[in-house]
Each structure stands twice: as structure tokens, then as C-alpha cells.
Amino acid sequence: MIKLCMLLFSLTLFARENPFFPINSALDIPLTTEQVQKPPMLKRATLTLPSSAREIESVVVRYKNMDGSISEKSVTLQNSVDWHLPIFISQNYNLDTTAQKEVKYIKFAALPFISFYTKDKEMQIDTKDRLLRSFLLVKPHRIVCDFKRDINLRSFVKKAKQANVFKQINIGTHSGYYRVVIELDGLYKYSIKKTDKGYLVILK
Known part of the structure; x- marks a missing residue:
């Protein structure tokens, strides 16, 4: 009986107050947690x-x-x-509160009887010649305009000097009219309106 009491007493000396926490000993296995790599914050x-x-x-x-x-x-x-x-x-943005300047027409090309000016998706064609017809061709997308005039000149080519939805203008003569081919930088619908100076081409 005495030996049994001594055995129980010795076990209580080595008992842990909370068996669910690790023992602070060199023989303990360190606790590890799985590190999840967080993706970078969204900038833009x-x-x-x-x-x-x-x-x-x-x-x-x-x-x-x-x-x-x-x-x-x-x-x-x-x-x-x-x-x-x-x-x-x-998730970051800046509001531009500066007033935008009005965009003006820029001269694209000119001949003695016709001139071309562009602004955004508009082309002003200044001419007194009558527009006979216009139609759209693809690959590449281009607008074809035929104007009434008896004239003979060499083929005229003018490319845009800077970024422009109107990439290039080609002009060639035919019997009784000359043809203006306006090459575009992508897919568009278009309309042509008569103006005091000539015609206005509007891309959509």
C-alpha cells in the first residue's frame, strides 16, 4: 500500500497542468503553420x-x-x-478636373480643287465638285467617293503624319470624274453630309 501511494505521488509531480499545450523542452516538436502565398494587390x-x-x-x-x-x-x-x-x-483612380480644350480640324491633304481636314472621327472635305457616289470597301476598310470633274492628274497619295483614324488618302482620275479613296484604321460605318464648304464624313 505504501509503495502504491509513493507511485501515485511521483506521477503527480510530473503531470502537466494543461496536457493540450506543448511541453517546453528541447525534445518538443515545434508547431508549424502552412504559409499561403498572397497574390499582389491589384493596381491596374x-x-x-x-x-x-x-x-x-x-x-x-x-x-x-x-x-x-x-x-x-x-x-x-x-x-x-x-x-x-x-x-x-x-482600385485606384484620379479624376481629371482640367478642362479639355476644343479639338480643331487639322489639315490632312490638299489639291487646288479639294482639301481634307480631320478631327476625331470626322473628315471635312472642302470642294465645289459634286459628289456622285460613295461606298465602303473592306480589307482594308476604306471609303470610296467619286466627284464630278474632268481632270487628268497623276495618282495622289497622302498618309497620316500622326495617329489618325483616317490612315491614308488616294486620288485617281477617271473619265468624267476623280475617285477619292479614304483608308481607315479599323471597322466603321459612315455617313456623309452636305455642308457649306463641301461634305462632312462621319465615322460610327
Whole structure:
């Protein structure tokens, strides 16, 4: 009986107050936690649309939740877009409060009987000659305009000196008229309006 009591007493000396915490000993196995690599914070991502794009209907964002599941959230926009400009996805933004200057027509090309001026998606054609017809050709996209005039001249070619939706103008003569070919930088619809100075080409 005495030996049994001594044995129980010795066990209580080595017992731990809380057996669920590790023993502070050199023989203990260190606790480890699995390190999950966190992706970098979103700064800015860009998306470039094809030249056929004219309106943006909605934007869909797929994101990962804390539990690893994947969800989606969308926003309806229904806005016109300029495909030349990229679309930015960002959590940082700066509002440009500076007043934008009015864009003026820039001279593109000129001959004694016809001149061309461009501004954004418009081309002003100054001429007294009557427009006989106009139509659109593809690969590459270009607008063809035939003007009434009896004239004989060498083929005329003028390329844009800087970034422009109107890339190049070619002029050639035919019997009783001359043909103006306006090469574009992408896919467009167009309209032509009569003006006091001549005609106005508007891309859409």
C-alpha cells in the first residue's frame, strides 16, 4: 500500500497542468503553420477591344472567396466606347478636373480643287465638285467617293503624319470624274453630309 501511494505521488509531480499545450523542452516538436502565398494587390489591368466594338453592355468580374469558392458579379453599363482606348480595371483612380480644350480640324491633304481636314472621327472635305457616289470597301476598310470633274492628274497619295483614324488618302482620275479613296484604321460605318464648304464624313 505504501509503495502504491509513493507511485501515485511521483506521477503527480510530473503531470502537466494543461496536457493540450506543448511541453517546453528541447525534445518538443515545434508547431508549424502552412504559409499561403498572397497574390499582389491589384493596381491596374487593361483590356483592349477589337475595332468592331462600339458599345459595352456589361462587365463581369470572377473572384475567389475566403473559402476558395469562385463567384461572379456583373454591372450593366450600356455605354458607347472608343476601341482605340484600352479599358482599365483598377482600385485606384484620379479624376481629371482640367478642362479639355476644343479639338480643331487639322489639315490632312490638299489639291487646288479639294482639301481634307480631320478631327476625331470626322473628315471635312472642302470642294465645289459634286459628289456622285460613295461606298465602303473592306480589307482594308476604306471609303470610296467619286466627284464630278474632268481632270487628268497623276495618282495622289497622302498618309497620316500622326495617329489618325483616317490612315491614308488616294486620288485617281477617271473619265468624267476623280475617285477619292479614304483608308481607315479599323471597322466603321459612315455617313456623309452636305455642308457649306463641301461634305462632312462621319465615322460610327
